[in-house]
Amino acid sequence: xxxxxxxxxxxxxxxxxIEARARGIAxxxxxEMPVEGIDDPWVLEGIVGRVEEIGxxxxxxxxxxxxxxxxxxxxxxxxLFNMLFGNTSIQEGVELVDADxxxxxxxxxxxxxxxxxxxxxxxxxxxxxxxxxxLKPQGLPAEALxxxxxxxxxxxxxxxxxxxxxxxxxxxxFTARVDRVAEALDGVAARTGKRTRYIPSLSGxxxxxxxxxxHALSRGIAEFLxxxxxxxxxTFATLVREFxxxxxxxxxxxxxIARIAPPLFYGKLFRxxxxxxxxxxxxxxxxxxxxxxxxxxxANCRADWAAKRPCLPTPAGGMTTARISExxxxxxxxxxxxxxxxxxxxxxxxxxxxxxxxxxxxAHRYS
Amino acid sequence: xxxxxxxxxxxxxxxxxIEARARGIAxxxxxEMPVEGIDDPWVLEGIVGRVEEIGxxxxxxxxxxxxxxxxxxxxxxxxLFNMLFGNTSIQEGVELVDADxxxxxxxxxxxxxxxxxxxxxxxxxxxxxxxxxxLKPQGLPAEALxxxxxxxxxxxxxxxxxxxxxxxxxxxxFTARVDRVAEALDGVAARTGKRTRYIPSLSGxxxxxxxxxxHALSRGIAEFLxxxxxxxxxTFATLVREFxxxxxxxxxxxxxIARIAPPLFYGKLFRxxxxxxxxxxxxxxxxxxxxxxxxxxxANCRADWAAKRPCLPTPAGGMTTARISExxxxxxxxxxxxxxxxxxxxxxxxxxxxxxxxxxxxAHRYS
Numbered sequence: 001x002x003x004x005x006x007x008x009x010x011x012x013x014x015x016x017x018i019e020a021r022a023r024g025i026a027x028x029x030x031x032e033m034p035v036e037g038i039d040d041p042w043v044l045e046g047i048v049g050r051v052e053e054i055g056x057x058x059x060x061x062x063x064x065x066x067x068x069x070x071x072x073x074x075x076x077x078x079x080l081f082n083m084l085f086g087n088t089s090i091q092e093g094v095e096l097v098d099a100d101x102x103x104x105x106x107x108x109x110x111x112x113x114x115x116x117x118x119x120x121x122x123x124x125x126x127x128x129x130x131x132x133x134x135l136k137p138q139g140l141p142a143e144a145l146x147x148x149x150x151x152x153x154x155x156x157x158x159x160x161x162x163x164x165x166x167x168x169x170x171x172x173x174f175t176a177r178v179d180r181v182a183e184a185l186d187g188v189a190a191r192t193g194k195r196t197r198y199i200p201s202l203s204g205x206x207x208x209x210x211x212x213x214x215h216a217l218s219r220g221i222a223e224f225l226x227x228x229x230x231x232x233x234x235t236f237a238t239l240v241r242e243f244x245x246x247x248x249x250x251x252x253x254x255x256x257i258a259r260i261a262p263p264l265f266y267g268k269l270f271r272x273x274x275x276x277x278x279x280x281x282x283x284x285x286x287x288x289x290x291x292x293x294x295x296x297x298x299a300n301c302r303a304d305w306a307a308k309r310p311c312l313p314t315p316a317g318g319m320t321t322a323r324i325s326e327x328x329x330x331x332x333x334x335x336x337x338x339x340x341x342x343x344x345x346x347x348x349x350x351x352x353x354x355x356x357x358x359x360x361x362x363a364h365r366y367s
Numbered sequence: 368x369x370x371x372x373x374x375x376x377x378x379x380x381x382x383x384x385i386e387a388r389a390r391g392i393a394x395x396x397x398x399e400m401p402v403e404g405i406d407d408p409w410v411l412e413g414i415v416g417r418v419e420e421i422g423x424x425x426x427x428x429x430x431x432x433x434x435x436x437x438x439x440x441x442x443x444x445x446x447l448f449n450m451l452f453g454n455t456s457i458q459e460g461v462e463l464v465d466a467d468x469x470x471x472x473x474x475x476x477x478x479x480x481x482x483x484x485x486x487x488x489x490x491x492x493x494x495x496x497x498x499x500x501x502l503k504p505q506g507l508p509a510e511a512l513x514x515x516x517x518x519x520x521x522x523x524x525x526x527x528x529x530x531x532x533x534x535x536x537x538x539x540x541f542t543a544r545v546d547r548v549a550e551a552l553d554g555v556a557a558r559t560g561k562r563t564r565y566i567p568s569l570s571g572x573x574x575x576x577x578x579x580x581x582h583a584l585s586r587g588i589a590e591f592l593x594x595x596x597x598x599x600x601x602t603f604a605t606l607v608r609e610f611x612x613x614x615x616x617x618x619x620x621x622x623x624i625a626r627i628a629p630p631l632f633y634g635k636l637f638r639x640x641x642x643x644x645x646x647x648x649x650x651x652x653x654x655x656x657x658x659x660x661x662x663x664x665x666a667n668c669r670a671d672w673a674a675k676r677p678c679l680p681t682p683a684g685g686m687t688t689a690r691i692s693e694x695x696x697x698x699x700x701x702x703x704x705x706x707x708x709x710x711x712x713x714x715x716x717x718x719x720x721x722x723x724x725x726x727x728x729x730a731h732r733y734s
Binding site for chain 2: 024028030031032033034036037038039040042043046047048069071072074076078079081082083085086087088089090091092134136137138139140144163164165167168169170171203204205206207208227229230231232233234235237238252253254255256259260281286287288317340341342344345346347
């Protein structure tokens with residue numbers, strides 16, 4: 001029969017129940033009904049999920065591989081998540097840890113529009129990590145945010161991303177924010193020759209996001225922050241296709257913890273749908289990711305994979321300038337170093353602190 | 368200052384750290400930067416999240432109430448989830464359990480288009496539970512699915528919802544499925560006088576869903592299954608507004624990644640955005656919800672709340688005809704009883720089994 005997605009789950013169960021549990025997942029993620037009620041041989045052979053492998057990885061913890069028919073997913077980005085983990089996400093003691101996707105599904109999704117090479121060309125950051133700050137806090141008017149952006153840009157930073165909480169609030173509407181920040185960054189570029197790129201946050205529905213992207217493109221701003229689990233996976237996939245000149249940095253907000261393993265979720269699936277840069281919580285910050293999780297996620301962002309462009313891992317979440325050297329040793333050059341609040345907390349020293357950050361990244365010797 | 372959302376979290380922490388943890392959530396869900404870096408008094412007073420209450424609910428487990436500025440959310444459905452739980456969803460040991468929303472936010476969202484009264488009028492099911500089957504399995508062509516729908520309708524069922532895995536696959540495209548099922552149900556209605564209503568599953572992006580709804584409306588089909596976490600919360604909210612004549616049944620697929628308490632997630636937030644019926648895993652089925660969770664969720668669906676129409680709780684996930692009486696005693700009449708695979712597993716006895724289900728619901732005496 002036809003190609004199968006191989007979905008890998010980690011399941012908590014005892015030895016007596018794991019086979020039934022694995023069969024249960026195979027049915028839940030395919031036909032979702034008792035197999036004895038199905039008489040169509042093509043459905044039984046070709047569509048019902050198949051338990052491909054069960055292995056014990058620790059006492060009471062199993063690796064389960066399920067073969068899922070590619071036809072149930074087709075080229076639909078939302079359906080990919082639905083069939084990989086939809087109802088199983090609501091069950092206890094199961095995590096989706098990996099997915100091997102057949103060629104047809106890989107070919108149906110474009111991967112990053114510009115990827116690592118495009119982000120390097122656009123920022124002029126070659127053979128080193130890309131530097132990024134974050135535009136905050138929520139609540140400031142566009143002019144005040146633009147002033148902060150200008151002071152960060154004066155320190156020579158490559159990227160300034162919006163806080164993911166900045167949407168289209170009346171105190172700082174998207175278009176006003178983009179216009180004011182673009183003016184501020186144009187001013188700095190004219191003065192210093194360094195063009196910092198602004199990554200505004202998209203919000204609202206698909207039509208609103210289309211309008212936001214069009215407006216930003218008209219101002220020379222061509223990279224965008226998007227939260228696929230808030231926006232909707234099909235919305236993200238649609239924008240990547242409709243705006244091939246745009247780059248996308250994904251944000252993990254609302255994506256939860258540990259039900260889909262982060263290396264798969266952000267490093268593979270978000271990249272497949274079109275993430276050029278992938279924000280995630282670095283180890284040792286405000287979130288609980290392990291070093292192994294972070295390394296594996298970064299490796300997935302960069303791996304040779306189905307002719308998709310690589311993308312840049314963007315570890316974040318409470319990073320500080322004190323960690324620059326350690327993070328660069330850990331992640332290497334194909335990385336965006338994102339330091340948000342810690343830079344802003346230096347207040348009147350912001351430009352100077354950014355310059356220190358930028359210099360440290362430029363001077364780093366990768367081992 | 369202005370109105371606050373009061374978000375309630377359950378947090379695992381020790382007594383020494385809970386205050387810092389609560390302040391951390393308040394900052395994470397508002398400005399997401401060190402407060403000492405903020406000098407704008409309006410932001411400090413009006414925007415930074417505020418710890419309103421901390422209470423111990425069990426050893427090492429705390430209830431934390433945070434006041435979040437309504438301005439950060441505005442009328443944006445995606446932003447509501449982003450500010451209630453975005454980054455905090457990725458942290459360990461914290462669950463979003465409730466949210467009290469100020470009038471401005473409640474007024475910004477329509478609630479159900481038709482709600483319980485509309486679903487009762489459209490099905491002709493008054494003073495009893497509404498009966499529903501599910502159309503499966505994935506993989507059958509439209510004609511075969513329509514034949515199954517016809518056999519269920521012949522048993523007198525009120526609703527037939529699509530399996531949430533049915534999308535727009537080549538073996539059963541949305542429009543062909545709708546057309547064939549509509550014909551089958553028209554035929555049964557002409558013969559028996561009972562018009563079973565079909566609830567097809569929406570998939571793809573916002574534009575695709577708009578097209579699917581328009582096509583279905585042209586065939587007299589006006590209720591739809593949608594999975595907000597796959598489709599995207601703003602997509603769901605947009606469709607509810609654009610098609611006020613349509614009813615929406617929400618499906619929880621993929622929502623398990625978010626760690627939001629089900630009574631809030633489905634019973635309040637999905638209802639607020641426009642769910643007329645809310646599918647969720649009943650206790651004692653294939654999922655781990657407790658009876659208390661289910662009762663609280665159902666109560667939220669039905670509660671007098673901000674002049675929003677009530678909606679119908681739809682407990683599902685491995686239900687059987689053996690549980691009809693128990694479920695009706697437990698849930699009462701304002702409920703959709705959804706029995707999916709167990710009906711289909713009876714194969715050639717399907718019509719008869721549906722009739723038994725329908726008769727049992729009609730005959731039930733509510734205590």
